Amino acid sequence: MTEDQKAEVEKFRKDVVEPSMTQLVILDFWAEWCGPCKQLTPILEKVAADYADKGVVLKKVNVEEDKFIAAQFQIQSIPTVYAMYQGKPVADLGPARTETALKQALDQILTQIPIEGEAQQKQAEIEPLIEMGENVLAEGDAERALNIFGQIMEMAPTETKAISGFVRALVAMGKTEDAREMLAQIPEEVATDPEIQRAQSALDLAGDAAAKEDTGPLQAKVDADPGDHEARLALAGALIANGDRDAAADHLFHIIEADRDWNEGAARQKLLQLFEVTGLEDPWVAQQRRRLSAILFG
Known part of the structure; x- marks a missing residue:
């Protein structure tokens, strides 16, 4: 190895390898005469800036000035872009030529490596x-x-x-x-x-009911006419406002079982809203989803 090559390696170690020990390095191989490189550079710079707080940094290698390093990476064409972590390439970012594609690629990589930005x-x-x-x-x-x-x-x-x-x-x-x-x-x-x-x-x-609404009158209407879906829907809304999601769900399921398309599926829509408010990962929601599936597809 010549002195110039040793200098290239030392520079690459300081500029790229050392930062990559704790950060995700976007490594861009380029040259002044490369038109596509100049088109890609603004995209790489913007994405690197946007992802700086996530532990991402952009480093560039001029293949004309650092020929030995380019040879070590077996660069055949430019631009060539890699993601490097802890001194090793972890992904080929070459196909990601748009901001959206590059961000998607970085998001996927960042879920797989322990970067602490x-x-x-x-x-x-x-x-x-x-x-x-x-x-x-x-x-x-x-x-x-x-x-x-x-x-x-x-x-x-x-x-x-x-x-x-x-x-x-x-x-x-x-x-x-x-x-x-x-x-x-x-x-x-x-x-x-x-x-x-x-x-x-x-x-x-x-917006469907005031908090702590008295559900007595609505319950009486439903008891008097179990087929009164309008009253039952209003009762479900009042029960939701009062925090009684189990009773509310029961009434909504009653309407769906009787006529799933009533009022353009209003009962199902309200039930799905209740799921969202409760949290789609909540065990109660998972249980009610199974119940809904049994009605719709059973």
Whole structure:
């Protein structure tokens, strides 16, 4: 190995290998004369900047200046882009020539390697707080839950789980207008997030009945006419507002069994909203989903 080659190796060790011991390195092989390289560079730079807090860094190797390193990687054409971790290539990023494709590739890689960037560290800090907020909200202390989720949002303003919890706490406190205003300000890119949809469902359900509504008159109407689906649907909404999800689900299943398409499937829609509000991973929801499947497909 010549002195120049030794210098190349030492430079590569400092610039690429050492950072890759704790970070995910996007390694771009390029040259000044390469047109496609120049087209790809802005994409690589933007994605690397967007993913910097996730422990991703961009490093470049000019194949004209570092020929020995390029030869070691057996570079046949450029641009060639690898993801490197702990000194070794872990993925060929060459096919990812768009921002979306590159981000998808990085997301997949980051789930498989123990990178601890700022984003991961922050997530590790807030996850226990989110769990605490959910538990407090489930126990009925909406005001305390609101404070917890508010604190999380100060730490991570775009954390959808915290936004969802905050909105659902507002709904539980009867502050539906405040909840509606907050949801209206949600950025479009996260509006379809399942957690935001969960909050929207909570708000929709809250609009059906006032908290702690007296269900006596509605129950009397249903008892007098079991086929009165309108009254039974209203009763289910009131029971949801009162926190009695089991009784509410029973009434909704009753309507679905009798006429699954009644009022354009209103009972099924309300049941699905209840699932979203409760949490799709909740064991109770899993049990009720099996019950729904048995009715629809049994």
